[in-house]
Amino acid sequence: MPTAVLLLSCRDQPGLVHAVAEFVLAEHGNIVHAEQHIDQGSGVFFQRVEFELPTADLDIERIEAAFAPTAERFGMAVQVRRSDDRPRVALLASTQPHCLADLLARWRSGELPAEIVAVISNHADHAGLAEFHGVPHHHLPVTPETREAQEAQVLDVLRAHDVELVVLARYMQILGRPVLDAYPSRIINIHHSFLPAFVGARPYHQAQQRGVKLIGATAHYATFELDEGPIIAQDVTPVSHRDSVADLVRKGRDLETVVLARAVRAHVEHRTLVYGNKTIVFG
Amino acid sequence: MPTAVLLLSCRDQPGLVHAVAEFVLAEHGNIVHAEQHIDQGSGVFFQRVEFELPTADLDIERIEAAFAPTAERFGMAVQVRRSDDRPRVALLASTQPHCLADLLARWRSGELPAEIVAVISNHADHAGLAEFHGVPHHHLPVTPETREAQEAQVLDVLRAHDVELVVLARYMQILGRPVLDAYPSRIINIHHSFLPAFVGARPYHQAQQRGVKLIGATAHYATFELDEGPIIAQDVTPVSHRDSVADLVRKGRDLETVVLARAVRAHVEHRTLVYGNKTIVFG
Amino acid sequence: MPTAVLLLSCRDQPGLVHAVAEFVLAEHGNIVHAEQHIDQGSGVFFQRVEFELPTADLDIERIEAAFAPTAERFGMAVQVRRSDDRPRVALLASTQPHCLADLLARWRSGELPAEIVAVISNHADHAGLAEFHGVPHHHLPVTPETREAQEAQVLDVLRAHDVELVVLARYMQILGRPVLDAYPSRIINIHHSFLPAFVGARPYHQAQQRGVKLIGATAHYATFELDEGPIIAQDVTPVSHRDSVADLVRKGRDLETVVLARAVRAHVEHRTLVYGNKTIVFG
Amino acid sequence: MPTAVLLLSCRDQPGLVHAVAEFVLAEHGNIVHAEQHIDQGSGVFFQRVEFELPTADLDIERIEAAFAPTAERFGMAVQVRRSDDRPRVALLASTQPHCLADLLARWRSGELPAEIVAVISNHADHAGLAEFHGVPHHHLPVTPETREAQEAQVLDVLRAHDVELVVLARYMQILGRPVLDAYPSRIINIHHSFLPAFVGARPYHQAQQRGVKLIGATAHYATFELDEGPIIAQDVTPVSHRDSVADLVRKGRDLETVVLARAVRAHVEHRTLVYGNKTIVFG
Secondary structure, three states, X not given: OOOEEEEEEEEOOOOHHHHHHHHHHHOOOEXXXXXXXXXXXXXXXXXXXXXXOOHHHOOHHHXXXXXXXXXXXXXXXXXXXXXXXXXXXXXXXXXXXXXXXXXXXXXXXXXXXXXXXXXXXXXXXXXXXXXXXXXXXXXXXXXXXXXXXXXXXXXHHHHHOXXXXXEEOOOOOOOOHHHHHHXXXXXXXXXXXXXXXXXXXXXXXXXXXXXXXXXXXXEEEOOOOOOOOOEEEEEEEEOOOOXXXXXXXXXXXXXHHHHHHHHHHHHHOOOEEEEOOEEEEXX | OOOEEEEEEXXXXXXXXXXXXXXXXHOOOEEEXXXXXXXOOOOEXXXXXXXXXXXXXXXXXXXXXXXXXXXXXXXXXXXXXXXXXXXXXXXXXXXXXXXXXXXXXXXXXXXXXXXXXXXXXXXXXXXXXXXXXXXXXXXXXXXXOOHHHHHHHHHHHHHHOOOOEEEEOOOOOOOOHHHHXXXXXXXXXXXXXXXXXXOOOOHHHHHHHHOOOEEEEEEEEOOOOOOOOOEEEEXXXXXXXXXXXXXXXXXXXXXXXXXXXXXXXXXXXXXXXXXXXXXXXXX | XXXXXXXXXXXXXXXXXXXXXXXXXXXXXXXXXXXXXXXXXXXXXXXXXXXXXXXXXXXXXXXXXXXXXXXXXXXXXXXXXXXXXXXXXXXXXXXXXXXHHHHHHHHHOOOOOOEEEEEEEOOOXXXXXXXXXXXOEEEOOOOHHHHHHHHHXXXXXXXXXXXXXXXXXXXXXXXXXXXXXXXXOOEEEEEOOOOOOOOOOOHHHHHHHHOOOEEEEEEEEOOOOOOOOOEEEEEEEEOXXXXXXXXXXXXXXXXXXXXXXXXXXXXXXXXXXXXXXXXXXXX | OOOEEEEEEEEOOOOHHHHHHHHHHHOOOEEEEEEEEEEOXXXXXXXXXXXXXXXXXXXXHHHHHHHHHHHHHHOOEEEEEEOOOOOEEEEEEOOOOHHHHHHHHHHHOOOOOOEEEEEEEOOOOOHHHHHHOOOOEEEOOOOHHHHHHHHHHHHHXXXXXXXXXXXXXXXXXXXXXXXXXXXXXXXXXXXXXXXXXXXXXXXXXHHHHHOOOEEEEEEEEOOOOOOOOOEEEEEEEEOOOOOOHHHHHHHHHHHHHHHHHHHHHHHHOOOEEEEOOEEXXXX
């Protein structure tokens, strides 16, 4: 049964929870999940409220309008979603298939409440995989010279498919301002280290060089500062002196896959809120 | 700054969150944490609400009385606590010191918001440790023949110290009805396996015999059915064919220590609610 | 560069490591990995030795013959393998695709040193997936009445493909004696609990019922006693009161996938040795 | 039953394992553990061999002399230890007690095969704890002006107690050359981050600032380059947006305690070998 989801933030003050609950009650709704957070440093209040409504009333625009007075009264920034709203997602990949194949398989199994509407790659390797899953594949090769033009093509494809979320599933190209600006807090990247350790290129080589006893992966929203965006999910796995760089790469693949899927799932379930350089991930 | 905590449960129905928030608002309070859960099977609603009040108003009996109409209206079972209420705790141990020493050290460091008012043991080994921490030590030896009488003594000591929470910190004796009945959902035991695997005696021997690749520890509320009570916390650690029973015992000690501390902490922070044979642990 | 692998066991006694090293030296080999274990209870010595040889000498039958005097002298049971020997594997599945799809993807990426030569299923769902990976798919439906006959068909297919390892990738049928006896210590099953907890049917329902705070998965060699075979790999993930059975199923899928892959990988890399009801997994 | 331990390294070449095994056999010893590693980058061979000898023959100097021809033949660097050799350890602490108390408790319980011979602190807080465990406590206060003189005192105390291993159990002072040079690869520090992330001061503040989803702790051998020494052990624990810096500090304490204990245990069990800026930790 579909529900409505409010994601809101404003300055903390008495009466916020009451005002939201009052709105839901007036709508004849029933709150099925509610989670809040107050950032002590900034005094900002964040809340995710999920409530059942008679189906006929589950209209986003109507709910936004009805909630507007409450939002205005407290100065709330608010997003309204239906739980059965499935964001349109594009997956960008280069040669490595593991994250791409994993996300497609999760989607196929019904685990990801989203629509994967396009696979974009600078290589042709994954055309068969995309086809197997019935997803259009766009092969957009790139060289250092054609980077700007290729990004314009990427942007065209994203727009043509009306994409709402871009997932960089080990896409080994750095995106420029035009794409980043078009999808603020809506591009998820997977970096193969426990950031902020080992930013930049070849993190597994860096890890092996440093002799760490664990390796990690980090999913974050992409921003102009490489590997500096708001972190959504991280995990690590133990390694030892016996592990070669090839072993780290292999062990890391499982991490990358799981961490990226966790982040994408949180986003498409409307459980993430970005503030400053951090991500609140509701449970 | 101390806060008030409501732990409540009732049949799920629209208006619950609103009613609680309305109560807090009427009290001129500000909700700083709120977490809820609906058990889909039984349709029961659970909530933990923590709110700031003017200090003068932070009186449990007054709050209970003020909340009574709301509780009655919705058929709520409710517990009211002050966040700075420090439950009086007795630690029961046998010969092994690790859980006992750990809890005393955490308490000493200020990490456990509780008062450890007594150490009770069927052995004399820990008298020095208790003394070092300034806690009265009660040596109550027991034999199969004196079990009933010794339990009566234990109960006397618990009552004399006005104990609210009993922690079995590797206390290797089975408690009988009188103690169990006196402290429903207020006796926490640590069992050295990932329950329900390896109930009963010598779980590490059982684990080694079965050739498992991980061992665990489980903290649960003690009930009359041994090792069957509501689970509060569990964790595991990897083991291999190289680990002897002695290795499992050693690795297990760290698990037992951490898992028991996590459970005790959740309880004394008023974050646990028992329903049926399960424990809701709020975050 | 391919190497030779010795997997051996015998009564522990002085001179074993020396005798094996002497053999390798006489062969002009260089030991690149060596790991040993002595089971203290039984006094049995286990060793895995991997050594480089001039390629021309990397002949299993020749090495077995050359090692025979050493094996005889110490009463050693010994298996000899080439590191580039890729066991022929059949994957058995029912309706759920996650383990099957994962193993095929790992194999395709070169991560699993094996040949997946057949997919067998009592359902037709995975024919497309198998075809995508270029693996023959055998649809062998089964009903309670046809169980014996279907198992005979399964055995025929396994033999026709000269299969050396059978992987039950969430194959929801219980195998009978004929198949089990034909593949001793060569059938790997994934059970969706941390065995020995929750044997038998619907372990996630059992887990939810019991209110555990972690769920697990166990890969083991299948034996006639259901869920009682030698454990190869296990892992767990935290859960909470918020998780419905559906959530446990979803979280469990990731566990099952990773744990089964880890077990299969250990087997096809010739790193497992079964003794009694346990599995030694060399690093 | 005590055993002898060889820790050796040399250029990889055929015949190494054989030569060591031959030596043990000639000594009428029985190898109970053996583990080796070849660093592919440098082509260096490392081995840890543990073997039983008739007690009368368990004389380190005699074994060193007997092994000398083998060591010379292959150019081996070698350390010989008795498994029952208990290194003399000094613990250095500042105000925080958790690592100090934990190591003392582990030692008291017999878990750490070492002799803790001194506690040194720039504060007086832990005098009672040290006394409780029967360990001399040296209070050596320090100011920026007296740093050099205080370090000379520290060195005097270490020498007076004939200390072999220095453990910085949250000792918040930076050590200078004289102490570092006196104990190469024999000073273990615990840093409260997953290095190389968050080097330097206030790593938990840095972690909270960056919005990471896990925090860590790293035990490493102290070198002149702060937080850059060879890593022995690391671990992490999940955190979320809900965790304040105080929460990170609290969660981090458990990590620091366990990770430092693991590293100290590996060292005093003669299972570590430093090469370049890495630590091999044998299992």
